[in-house]
Amino acid sequence: MHAAVIVFPGSNCDRDLAVAFEHAGAKVSMVWHKDADLPDGVDVVGIPGGFSFGDYLRCGAIAANSPITRSVINHVERGGYALGICNGFQVLTETGLLPGALRRNANLKFLCKSVDLRVEDCDTPYLKGYEPGQVISIPIAHHDGNYFVDDDKLKQLRDEGRIAFTYVDNPNGSVADIAGVVSRNRRVLGMMPHPERAAEPAHGGTDGKAMFDGLLREMALA
Numbered sequence: 001m002h003a004a005v006i007v008f009p010g011s012n013c014d015r016d017l018a019v020a021f022e023h024a025g026a027k028v029s030m031v032w033h034k035d036a037d038l039p040d041g042v043d044v045v046g047i048p049g050g051f052s053f054g055d056y057l058r059c060g061a062i063a064a065n066s067p068i069t070r071s072v073i074n075h076v077e078r079g080g081y082a083l084g085i086c087n088g089f090q091v092l093t094e095t096g097l098l099p100g101a102l103r104r105n106a107n108l109k110f111l112c113k114s115v116d117l118r119v120e121d122c123d124t125p126y127l128k129g130y131e132p133g134q135v136i137s138i139p140i141a142h143h144d145g146n147y148f149v150d151d152d153k154l155k156q157l158r159d160e161g162r163i164a165f166t167y168v169d170n171p172n173g174s175v176a177d178i179a180g181v182v183s184r185n186r187r188v189l190g191m192m193p194h195p196e197r198a199a200e201p202a203h204g205g206t207d208g209k210a211m212f213d214g215l216l217r218e219m220a221l222a
């Protein structure tokens with residue numbers, strides 16, 4: 001399995017994400033945002049957390065127009081996998097690959113702490129390492145994590161079973177406590193919490209590891 005991790009100016013979780021993929025068994029290529037093409041044979045694209053382009057305009061809005069983003073969209077349209085974490089989730093909503101938008105946290109503060117997430121009953125390769133209803137502890141670190149979708153889109157996400165994670169105790173005002181959603185074909189996941197920061201004992205928690213292990217296993221079987 002081959003993972004590509006995209007690096008934007010201001011990415012700061014790119015290497016953490018690469019290590020999480022590597023520990024799950026993937027070969028990883030780091031790809032600078034100005035490259036036009038993904039390396040040949042990429043199975044999954046990781047869009048990491050951080051503050052791409054200083055979060056100017058809106059978080060993820062400038063990154064969504066980087067040269068590499070066209071290739072990421074093509075990869076997804078061909079049925080490829082993509083995982084966007086935090087700033088990566090913001091980029092995915094800005095490209096339109098995932099619905100909704102991430103707004104300023106309800107309390108207007110930057111939040112940096114571990115939170116409990118409920119794994120929803122969502123059929124996606126990203127969640128095969130968990131049980132539906134399982135509660136896991138994963139760190140958040142964002143100022144724009146307040147997920148918004150309108151009522152029609154929320155109903156659609158619910159009807160299609162596309163809510164992957166919810167907050168047990170909503171920290172940021174997200175609609176319906178949503179912490180992560182998947183695309184219609186279930187192969188694109190965007191989430192604000194950082195599973196790559198809870199993937200080995202030295203991190204102080206390992207609840208994120210099952211996501212990478214489960215994903216790589218499922219991709220190998222697909």
Ligand SMILES: NC(=O)CC[C@H](N)C(=O)O
Nearest residue numbers: 049050086087142143144
């Ligand atoms: N950790 C991150 O990716 C931060 C995301 C984003 N720039 C925010 O603060 O909302």
